[in-house]
Amino acid sequence: MTVAAGFPISLVLAGRPVLVVGGGRVAAAKARQLVEAGAQVTMVAPRFCAEAEELTVRRVPRTYRHGDLDGCWLVVTAVDDAEVTAAVAADAEAARVFCNAADRPEHCSATLMALHRRGEVTVAVSTNGRSPAAAGWLRDRLAGALDARTDRVVRAAAAARDRLRVRRSSEGLPWRALLDEVAAIDDDAEASSLVDRFVSAATAPTAPIAPTAPVGRVKLVGAGPGDPDLLTVAAVAALRWADVVVHDALVGDEIFRSIPAGTELIDVGKRPGRPVPQETIGALLVQLARSGRRVVRLKGGDPYVFGRGGEEALALGAAGVDYDVVPGVSAALAAPAAAGVPVTHRGVAAAVTVITGHRARELAAVDWAAAARLGGTLVVLMGVTERAAIAEALQAGGLNAATPVAVVERAGRPDQRVARARLDELGVIDVVAPATIVIGAVASLDLRSPGGPRPRLDGRTPLEPDAGTAALR
Numbered sequence: 001m002t003v004a005a006g007f008p009i010s011l012v013l014a015g016r017p018v019l020v021v022g023g024g025r026v027a028a029a030k031a032r033q034l035v036e037a038g039a040q041v042t043m044v045a046p047r048f049c050a051e052a053e054e055l056t057v058r059r060v061p062r063t064y065r066h067g068d069l070d071g072c073w074l075v076v077t078a079v080d081d082a083e084v085t086a087a088v089a090a091d092a093e094a095a096r097v098f099c100n101a102a103d104r105p106e107h108c109s110a111t112l113m114a115l116h117r118r119g120e121v122t123v124a125v126s127t128n129g130r131s132p133a134a135a136g137w138l139r140d141r142l143a144g145a146l147d148a149r150t151d152r153v154v155r156a157a158a159a160a161r162d163r164l165r166v167r168r169s170s171e172g173l174p175w176r177a178l179l180d181e182v183a184a185i186d187d188d189a190e191a192s193s194l195v196d197r198f199v200s201a202a203t204a205p206t207a208p209i210a211p212t213a214p215v216g217r218v219k220l221v222g223a224g225p226g227d228p229d230l231l232t233v234a235a236v237a238a239l240r241w242a243d244v245v246v247h248d249a250l251v252g253d254e255i256f257r258s259i260p261a262g263t264e265l266i267d268v269g270k271r272p273g274r275p276v277p278q279e280t281i282g283a284l285l286v287q288l289a290r291s292g293r294r295v296v297r298l299k300g301g302d303p304y305v306f307g308r309g310g311e312e313a314l315a316l317g318a319a320g321v322d323y324d325v326v327p328g329v330s331a332a333l334a335a336p337a338a339a340g341v342p343v344t345h346r347g348v349a350a351a352v353t354v355i356t357g358h359r360a361r362e363l364a365a366v367d368w369a370a371a372a373r374l375g376g377t378l379v380v381l382m383g384v385t386e387r388a389a390i391a392e393a394l395q396a397g398g399l400n401a402a403t404p405v406a407v408v409e410r411a412g413r414p415d416q417r418v419a420r421a422r423l424d425e426l427g428v429i430d431v432v433a434p435a436t437i438v439i440g441a442v443a444s445l446d447l448r449s450p451g452g453p454r455p456r457l458d459g460r461t462p463l464e465p466d467a468g469t470a471a472l473r
């Protein structure tokens with residue numbers, strides 16, 4: 001008989017007698033867990049392995065007998081002998097003692113779960129006794145999600161609950177909102193003040209079940225280049241916390257899957273023919289925050305790398321709105337990496353310079369001649385339209401026409417494309433925005449796979465020492 005879907009429960013075994021039948025390593029491992037839970041463990045087996053000998057248990061060196069489980073709350077068997085297992089299970093059933101039999105689901109009235117403990121939190125995974133290996137694998141994956149942030153959430157919830165014990169019930173309180181807020185911050189003091197606000201709102205005589213006071217707040221969050229795996233843990237927490245997300249056009253479609261259903265989305269993406277003035281965005285953020293909303297301003301890459309995040313932070317600060325910044329993985333680094341290009345490489349590129357190519361010809365905001373002299377690697381964002389002018393300006397500044405160039409389009413997205421060329425070909429190759437342009441000796445590398453192609457430039461090894469400087473005329 002396979003055990004039907006079990007009812008998970010955490011037994012308080014401290015001081016309670018528990019029997020373990022078996023003296024091998026599996027029995028010892030189970031006995032160890034029971035000892036750690038505080039149980040008074042008796043092991044019955046003709047022989048005990050070294051691990052079993054080390055445990056603080058009572059050892060009875062003989063085979064199992066009827067009556068051994070008298071007075072026990074639980075019995076665990078881990079023996080090869082099917083008859084002994086069946087006898088233990090039958091006795092347990094008759095005595096109404098729960099029985100776990102290793103590798104014998106038909107004799108189990110209780111299954112043990114794969115456990116991970118961190119502080120007050122226990123992750124327990126069951127596959128209903130079908131596969132301890134799968135349960136352990138899943139347990140490890142879930143355990144990886146526990147960190148200092150989850151510790152803070154548990155501490156805050158426990159603190160709030162302790163303080164609210166005077167109330168008959170804490171049901172109906174907006175726990176979820178409190179915990180989302182705590183999860184999205186990085187600071188114990190801030191967590192305590194959120195708990196204070198929650199408790200005062202919950203105990204206020206006039207508004208006993210009011211949610212946390214509307215404290216509009218904005219998080220300027222970097223979404224990375226588009227691959228959801230490159231969202232930071234803090235960004236994911238912020239997206240769960242938000243009730244409205246104000247986003248750019250450059251935020252990848254896949255990222256939206258990390259936003260819970262029900263969160264309002266406002267698209268303020270600046271697209272050709274549909275510019276959204278920066279002041280309008282700033283004013284919108286202020287207005288949303290002032291109405292008590294939890295606002296995420298989601299931007300591609302990093303908010304402070306050509307993302308105008310600084311201007312939005314200033315607008316919020318000027319309006320007295322609280323904000324945090326969650327940095328993101330900038331396309332300036334992620335796009336080259338996605339093409340197998342290390343932006344610095346010992347002996348090849350000792351510096352990396354990130355430059356805007358926006359309106360390069362018109363504004364001359366960048367001293368391209370100086371950039372040409374820097375050696376190292378140049379990473380140009382927003383340079384697709386002006387790429388021919390940029391290539392010309394760099395050559396005019398002294399950069400060799402044959403300097404390798406890699407252009408990474410839609411980095412990290414399913415339709416990513418990489419083009420490689422020489423600097424003097426940059427203006428004529430086919431490129432569609434958004435793309436990041438990498439210029440310098442490293443751009444001829446492709447380190448995506450160990451045996452992968454190693455593009456070479458004019459027969460020269462791209463790893464020639466000082467290739468960046470040597471590329472200068």
Ligand SMILES: C[S@@+](CC[C@H](N)C(=O)[O-])C[C@H]1O[C@@H](n2cnc3c(N)ncnc32)[C@H](O)[C@@H]1O
Pocket residue numbers: 224225226250299300301302303304305306307329330331332335380381382383408409410411412413433434435436437
């Ligand atoms: C307005 S800037 C914003 C940069 C962004 N804040 C960051 O840190 O990545 C936009 C430029 O970033 C680059 N970019 C953004 N996402 C990209 C992607 N997925 N692939 C390649 N380049 C990208 C392009 O050069 C694009 O023109």
